[in-house]
Amino acid sequence: MAPNLLRRPTTPCLARPARLHIAAPAATAAAELSAATEQGLPQVDPPPTVSYTQDSVNSVVVTGTVLTQPQLRHLPASQVAASVRLGLRPRLHRPGLPPPPLGAATVNAYGALALQLAQHVHKGSRLQVHGCLREDTWADKVTGEPRWMVKIVAESLALLAPHEGTAEQAAPEEHAVAAEQYAAAHEQAARQAAPAAAGKAAAGKAAPKGPSKPQFTASAQTTLAMYEREGLSLEAIAARRGLKLSSVITHLAAAGEAGALSSWQRLAGDVQLGPPGGAALSPADVADAIFAVQQRQQQGGDAPLAALPIKAIRGALEGSVPAKVAALLAAPEGEPRLYGAIRLVTAMLDHGVSFTLVHEPPPPLGAGPPF
Secondary structure: OOOOOOOOOOOOOOOOOOOOOOOOOHHHHHHHHHHHHHOOOOOOOOOOOOOOOHHHOOOEEEEEEEOOOOEEEEEOOOEEEEEEEEEEOOOOOOOOOOOOOOEEEEEEEEOHHHHHHHHHOOOOOEEEEEEEEEEEEEEOOOOOOEEEEEEEEEEEEEEOOOOOOOHHHHOOHHHHHHHOHHHHHHHHHHHHOHHHHHHHHHHOOOOOOOOOOOOOOHHHHHHHHHHHOOOOOHHHHHHHHOOOHHHHHHHHHHHHHHOOOOOHHHHHHHOOOOOOOOOOOOHHHHHHHHHHHHHHHOOOOOOOHHHOOHHHHHHHHHHHOHHHHHHHHHOOOHHHHHHHHHHHHHHHHHOOOOOHHHHOOOOOOOOOOOO
16 A cells, blocks of 8 residues: 555644633623723723634644745655745835844644645745644753744645735745845855856865765654654664764754754754853854855855865864864764754755854743744
8 A cells, every 4th residue: 555645644733722711700800990990091892702613722824935945854654744934024014114024933744735835835935824833842952951942833835826016026035035144145155156166176176075965865854753753862863773873963964954954943952052152162153164164265256055175164163163162072972063063054054044043042931932
């Protein structure tokens, strides 16, 4: 029997309670109304009451611009999954003024929805997602503090028809530029310099190479599924699969380079990247080393980031932040974590992923979603 790729796994959303109580006691409501009157505040009507349905609990509808090309990946039990970053901008925007800051949310889809996402949605598409929220939690490897990220698990997808006269139609790519100007500029330079870099590589002018670039193989896809779908740690994945920890890090780095990774913040903690100005190596430290090597490599244009020799980037780091590199190398599995950090930051730059995902402190418990 052929595997049923269209079957959607059980939705990994936040638990939906059997009943929902939202009405405050009458005495409490009356007291609050009296207090508002005494303070001179205007009286307003209460919010409307809607009928309770099971589907109304933990239900969101979000519309935005797709910031990354969807990537399809295969999961155990013949299932498929796909994920994208969806750019979110405030609804009210006065023409002629600079656009407001753009937030972003990760959208995960499974089964038939994953195939829809991979086959019919592209970077720059305007997408409406109806789904539920799922919270991923983990412990920061550097600080030990809890971190969490809320993602949207899609239950239905819809492409938005063009609407004449809107800024959204005029330049959808501006959403990504507004969110990640720093990263997008270097990504564009990398694309323009690809032919020159290929010629330099053929001529043997590149610096000595470090470990070879990982490929997003079927084995790497299995590792990614265990990391993101099952929430296993690097050590647990290595133990279950009989792999070295360095191989697990290599698999996840390949997922980042392929654009299939959703848990950027979690992996950054696992390779011991920390906030800027701290004792640990930060994404900004690695980015500075990457661009320093890129500047040295350029001949008639910038070398693409993915083509830069990792060993040269490590050397630049050892020259600019030697104490941080030494501290990381002294930790267990320090060398693969260092190379993993370099590959992860390179992938973040290539795919326009904000460094704030890594160095922002975790939001307080009970706060809203970080988008």
